[in-house]
Amino acid sequence: MPRVRFAPSPTGYLHIGSARTSIFNWLYARKNNGTMILRLDDTDVERNTQASVDSIFDGLHWLGLGWDEYYRQSERLALHKEMANRILAQGRAYRDFTPAQTGEEERSESGEPWLFHPEMRELSSAESDRRAAAGEPFVLRFRVPRGENRAVKFKDSVFGDQYKKADEIEDFALLRSNGMPTYHMASCADDVDLRIDHIIRGQDHLTNTFKHVLIFEALCETKPKFAHLPLLIAPDGAKLSKRKHGPVVSVTTYRDAGFLPEAYINFLCLLGWSPKNNREQMSIPELIEAFSFSGVNRSNAVVNFSDEDPIDPKAQWLNGQHLRSMAIDGLLPAVRATLEAAGLRAEEANFAFVVDTIRARYTSLHDFATKGLPYFSDEFPMEPAAAERLDEPRARELLRTLGDRLAAATEFTEASVETALRELAAEAGVKPGVLINGSRAALTGQAVGPSAFHVFTAIGRERSIARLKKV
RNA sequence: GGCGCUAUCGUCUAGUGGUUAGGACGGGGCCCUCUCAAGGCCCAGGCAGGAGUUCAAUUCUCCUUAGCGCUACCA
Numbered sequence: 001m002p003r004v005r006f007a008p009s010p011t012g013y014l015h016i017g018s019a020r021t022s023i024f025n026w027l028y029a030r031k032n033n034g035t036m037i038l039r040l041d042d043t044d045v046e047r048n049t050q051a052s053v054d055s056i057f058d059g060l061h062w063l064g065l066g067w068d069e070y071y072r073q074s075e076r077l078a079l080h081k082e083m084a085n086r087i088l089a090q091g092r093a094y095r096d097f098t099p100a101q102t103g104e105e106e107r108s109e110s111g112e113p114w115l116f117h118p119e120m121r122e123l124s125s126a127e128s129d130r131r132a133a134a135g136e137p138f139v140l141r142f143r144v145p146r147g148e149n150r151a152v153k154f155k156d157s158v159f160g161d162q163y164k165k166a167d168e169i170e171d172f173a174l175l176r177s178n179g180m181p182t183y184h185m186a187s188c189a190d191d192v193d194l195r196i197d198h199i200i201r202g203q204d205h206l207t208n209t210f211k212h213v214l215i216f217e218a219l220c221e222t223k224p225k226f227a228h229l230p231l232l233i234a235p236d237g238a239k240l241s242k243r244k245h246g247p248v249v250s251v252t253t254y255r256d257a258g259f260l261p262e263a264y265i266n267f268l269c270l271l272g273w274s275p276k277n278n279r280e281q282m283s284i285p286e287l288i289e290a291f292s293f294s295g296v297n298r299s300n301a302v303v304n305f306s307d308e309d310p311i312d313p314k315a316q317w318l319n320g321q322h323l324r325s326m327a328i329d330g331l332l333p334a335v336r337a338t339l340e341a342a343g344l345r346a347e348e349a350n351f352a353f354v355v356d357t358i359r360a361r362y363t364s365l366h367d368f369a370t371k372g373l374p375y376f377s378d379e380f381p382m383e384p385a386a387a388e389r390l391d392e393p394r395a396r397e398l399l400r401t402l403g404d405r406l407a408a409a410t411e412f413t414e415a416s417v418e419t420a421l422r423e424l425a426a427e428a429g430v431k432p433g434v435l436i437n438g439s440r441a442a443l444t445g446q447a448v449g450p451s452a453f454h455v456f457t458a459i460g461r462e463r464s465i466a467r468l469k470k471v
Numbered sequence: 472g473g474c475g476c477u478a479u480c481g482u483c484u485a486g487u488g489g490u491u492a493g494g495a496c497g498g499g500g501c502c503c504u505c506u507c508a509a510g511g512c513c514c515a516g517g518c519a520g521g522a523g524u525u526c527a528a529u530u531c532u533c534c535u536u537a538g539c540g541c542u543a544c545c546a
Contacts, residue, residue, distance in 0.1 A: 361508035448507035
């Protein structure tokens with residue numbers, strides 16, 4: 001039973017990269033009958049916001065990514081400290097009483113990387129204890145084992161064998177001088193305590209992992225496996241950021257653009273992962289079935305948006321694919337919600353038929369309320385192109401006649417309407433196309449749309465007749 | 472600056488020591504057709520650069536370049 005976690009920091013809204021990390025964790029858990037854990041890494045009290053927490057929950061709910069266990073790091077600080085002190089007791093950490101650096105760091109500019117404060121690393125435990133007891137503030141640092149051939153290594157499920165000389169790893173902080181755990185400490189302590197066995201996260205943590213391996217080795221026998229995901233970047237090659245790229249990085253952008261959660265998930269999965277069989281459109285169950293780390297790419301993927309269009313064209317296409325091919329019953333609630341949000345109401349009697357009739361040409365849920373307006377409301381605009389259809393010679397006159405004939409007939413089916421229309425066209429000596437296209441224009445105000453006879457049945461007998469007579 | 476990761480059409484990607492380098496989106500065209508979509512077919516478009524290994528490199532090695540990440544008492 002694998003245990004995985006999605007551990008966002010609530011310092012901004014749920015963004016596209018986090019969403020994808022969450023999806024991959026979720027897919028892995030579902031595929032392997034594992035446990036999905038949601039853990040809020042909220043140790044940075046200054047930057048945490050409730051709005052961000054809400055955004056994360058909203059996003060995950062929308063995507064339908066459930067979790068089996070839920071934790072907040074801020075409620076587990078005692079555990080983090082306890083584990084940090086355990087490392088200190090082992091002698092694998094030491095107190096560094098050097099005052100916190102202020103202003104610009106000089107170390108990183110000097111060429112040689114900073115590793116540790118020698119006098120602090122060598123401080124005797126008696127002296128260290130004495131100063132700590134006296135109340136002198138300190139940061140607790142990991143005593144990275146040094147020496148000629150010391151190295152830290154781990155195998156990444158995506159990036160393969162990773163190796164780093166211990167002498168290139170600085171004595172990183174475990175506990176800050178205010179007693180709060182650092183990210184590294186809190187994260188590893190929780191991963192140990194929650195028995196996480198596969199850490200799936202962004203590639204930005206790949207080099208941090210050496211530090212984490214050190215902590216895990218101090219804290220437990222078997223360290224977890226790691227899988228780092230390539231990052232999502234902007235078309236300009238820069239990493240996605242709210243400041244630079246605006247709201248496109250938020251999952252709400254796609255939700256608000258009328259995306260189906262499954263389509264968005266499908267899209268995100270294709271960024272940095274491939275089933276390797278040319279499959280593109282996939283349902284959630286198919287994604288679960290196909291998911292594997294061997295399909296994960298190692299290079300960053302560009303989310304293809306622009307100033308004019310915040311939505312990746314391929315995502316839009318995928319949304320259309322899902323819209324037109326998913327089970328109609330699964331689509332109906334989403335369409336209903338979209339219509340209600342637009343102040344429209346669906347005729348329940350033939351709702352499924354209407355949606356099924358028009359969905360093939362839509363790529364967003366919003367299209368049902370905009371392009372689909374004539375199907376759900378009697379008030380809709382007459383587009384210029386449609387008006388031209390009505391301006392064809394004799395079109396209006398014959399359409400009104402058609403309305404009369406349909407009103408007189410008892411039957412109203414696709415076939416009966418077609419028969420009536422073609423008979424009328426033949427009698428009048430006009431091409432059927434005039435009445436066919438004219439009907440569509442009269443019934444929907446649009447020059448384009450589904451087959452005219454489908455439109456008749458979708459709009460319904462009474463409304464169709466009324467719209468023809470009004471022409 | 473140091474360390475690391477990465478590099479195939481505009482974008483997402485498949486792929487191999489010998490392939491016409493495959494698919495998808497987007498773009499262009501054709502077919503279908505009552506319109507528009509959908510669908511089918513076709514076209515343009517790519518192995519970052521340089522060495523080396525090899526009979527043969529897009530593929531293996533090295534270098535360069537570029538991008539990204541890490542280099543905090545942020546996460």
